[in-house]
Amino acid sequence: MIYGELGRYPLSVIIKDRMISFWSRLVSSDNTKLSFKTYKYMILQNNPNYKCISEINYVGRTDIWLNQNDLHGTNRRISIKQVLIDQFQQTWRAQLLQSNKGRMYLNYKDTLELDSYFKILNQNDCITLFLSL
Secondary structure (H helix, E strand, O other): OHHHHHOOOOHHHHHHHHHHHHHHHHHOOOOOOHHHHHHHHHHHHOOOOOHHHHHHHHHOOHHHHHOOOOOOOHHHHHHHHHHHHHHHHHHHHHHHHOOHHHHHHHHHOOOOOOOHHHHHOOHHHHHHHHHHO
């Protein structure tokens, strides 16, 4: 419920987005760099247990892994981040629907956005409120 009140996403969404962004920059980097050579070695091993491969599959975009030459542009990164956010929102909502308290909460609020009462409270009151949750 705290995510709904604050309008924030968990750190895992940010980490996965950054990891995929790093991979995208790595693919388009200079082929003389050690990191690029290590990456090419990883592809030759074709091991599906590598973390970046599993995260790309988690996003549901296996086509990106198969067609690595077409990773440029911010639109693709934005769409991947949106998929991560949508997946989190679906999970968050499903978890709320599994409890009586969560179903009651969804009657009052069903979006992930910062509530206005946090904007008018001073910092000490906000901290006190967070600690009571």
